Each structure stands twice: as C-alpha cells, then as structure tokens.
Amino acid sequence: MNKQIIVITGGTTGIGFACAEYLLNLDYRVIITGRTKENLDSAISKLGQNCFGFLSNTSSLSDIDELVIKVKNQFGNIDGLFVNAGVFRASNFEGTSEELFDETMNINFKGAFFTVQKFIPILNNPSSIVLNTSIVVFKSFADTSVYTASKAALESIAKVLNIELADRGIRVNIVSPGVTESPIQKKSGMTDEAINNLLEYFSSTSPIGRIIQPTDIAPIVEFLLSNKSRVLRNEKIIVDGGTTL
Numbered sequence: 001m002n003k004q005i006i007v008i009t010g011g012t013t014g015i016g017f018a019c020a021e022y023l024l025n026l027d028y029r030v031i032i033t034g035r036t037k038e039n040l041d042s043a044i045s046k047l048g049q050n051c052f053g054f055l056s057n058t059s060s061l062s063d064i065d066e067l068v069i070k071v072k073n074q075f076g077n078i079d080g081l082f083v084n085a086g087v088f089r090a091s092n093f094e095g096t097s098e099e100l101f102d103e104t105m106n107i108n109f110k111g112a113f114f115t116v117q118k119f120i121p122i123l124n125n126p127s128s129i130v131l132n133t134s135i136v137v138f139k140s141f142a143d144t145s146v147y148t149a150s151k152a153a154l155e156s157i158a159k160v161l162n163i164e165l166a167d168r169g170i171r172v173n174i175v176s177p178g179v180t181e182s183p184i185q186k187k188s189g190m191t192d193e194a195i196n197n198l199l200e201y202f203s204s205t206s207p208i209g210r211i212i213q214p215t216d217i218a219p220i221v222e223f224l225l226s227n228k229s230r231v232l233r234n235e236k237i238i239v240d241g242g243t244t245l
C-alpha cells in the first residue's frame with residue numbers, strides 16, 4: 001500500500017484538487033491547502049477522510065511557518081510537495097497596478113519560493129518537489145506580463161535548487177500546463193463570455209481538439225512526484241495537448 005505523504009498547495013479547486021483526487025486513488029496520503037475556508041471544506045468533503053486540509057495563505061510567511069509545524073506535528077516528514085497555489089488576473093502592461101503586481105508575485109513566486117524553503121526540513125531523503133508554472137513562460141500572450149514574470153521566476157529557481165538540495169536527496173521538476181479549464185478563469189474576473197471565447201479558441205486550435213482538463217495534468221504530476229521519475233532533475237513536462245507546437 002502506498003503511504004507516501006504529499007502536500008499540495010492550493011489543492012481546493014482546479015488542478016490541485018484533481019491531483020489530490022488522483023493521488024488519493026493511488027493510496028497516497030494527501031494534505032491540501034487553500035486560503036478560502038468554504039473551498040477547503042468543500043474539497044475535503046469531496047475528497048474524503050484520507051485527505052487532510054489546512055487553511056494557509058501562501059503569500060504569508062507566517063502562515064507557511066504554521067503550516068509546516070502543523071504538518072510536522074500531525075504527519076512527520078513528507079515525501080513530496082506540489083507547489084501549485086497560484087492566481088491569474090489579466091491586465092495589459094500599461095494598466096498593471098502595483099497592487100496587482102504585488103499580489104501576483106507574492107502568491108505565485110515569493111509564496112512558492114518560501115514554501116519550498118520552509119518545507120525543506122521536513123522533506124524526506126529522497127523526496128520530490130514539483131513546481132506548477134505555465135506555457136506563458138515560453139509562449140507569449142497579451143495581458144499576462146506579471147503572471148508570466150511570476151512563472152518564469154519560479155521556473156528559474158528549479159535549476160539552482162537541484163544543485164543546492166542534491167545532497168539532501170531532494171529533486172525539483174516542473175509541470176507546465178497549457179490553458180486548462182478551471183475556476184482560475186472565473187476567479188480572474190473574466191466574464192463568462194470571455195471565458196467561453198478563450199476555451200473555444202484553445203479547443204478549436206489544439207491538436208487534441210479540446211481544452212485541457214485538470215484531470216489531464218494529475219497523472220503527470222503523480223509521475224513527477226513518484227519514484228518512477230527518480231532520475232529526473234529540472235525536467236519540464238508541457239501538458240498542453242500540443243497547442244504551443
């Protein structure tokens with residue numbers, strides 16, 4: 001029986017939720033986080049008793065400290081960390097406010113950076129970290145400048161971490177999703193019409209003829225977290241159905 005313990009930040013909806021569900025079905029023990037109590041309660045009720053959840057705002061360093069202490073006290077060391085919590089708000093470059101800049105960078109990069117740092121003491125040897133970035137890092141889309149910067153920054157540390165953490169048996173890889181149908185679009189403030197147009201565009205132009213679903217990403221993340229990928233370092237798996245070809 002698989003008893004590996006995995007922490008997923010932002011596991012209450014979308015990609016993180018689908019990964020939690022997939023891992024639980026393979027008998028992993030899964031701990032999810034989120035910042036909205038309603039979403040966390042709803043996720044835990046759907047995922048069942050083998051899933052554990054903590055409210056934790058990834059952009060707050062004290063929240064991350066508390067999270068690590070709670071996980072350590074309740075579970076001991078962990079075997080994997082999926083750094084997934086993230087936000088997207090569309091804004092053209094000229095209209096990007098300092099508030100939007102800080103919010104995006106604080107969650108997607110600074111929060112991710114310190115989540116990794118603070119979990120290191122309770123990561124087993126060996127263990128696996130997976131960073132969730134995006135195709136925006138290598139394919140440009142208008143109105144995504146801060147989001148793109150936050151994901152590029154996150155990707156850029158994977159190499160360094162693989163060198164610095166090698167002696168600890170910690171390896172770091174990247175999952176790079178294409179446009180994926182998830183609550184992120186609604187949370188970003190897009191109208192229903194804009195969301196439908198986006199999803200329709202990426203469905204009709206994709207070689208697979210449909211939009212990526214969070215459940216498409218889950219097996220890839222499980223592969224990167226598991227022993228099956230034990231020799232991979234700084235590998236980036238693009239999960240976009242070929243839209244960026």
Ligand SMILES: NC(=O)c1ccc[n+]([C@@H]2O[C@H](COP(=O)([O-])OP(=O)(O)OC[C@H]3O[C@@H](n4cnc5c(N)ncnc54)[C@H](OP(=O)(O)O)[C@@H]3O)[C@@H](O)[C@H]2O)c1
Binds near residue numbers: 010016084182
């Ligand atoms: N969907 C896409 O097209 C796409 C493409 C490429 C990459 N991604 C990346 O995939 C990741 C997951 O996105 P998704 O599409 O699954 O969106 P989602 O459904 O909105 O999920 C985001 C998750 O992150 C959590 N979260 C957001 N801000 C947080 C914070 N400050 N502290 C703690 N948790 C926080 C959310 O919890 P709350 O609900 O409580 O805020 C939720 O659980 C993100 O990093 C995103 O950038 C998404």
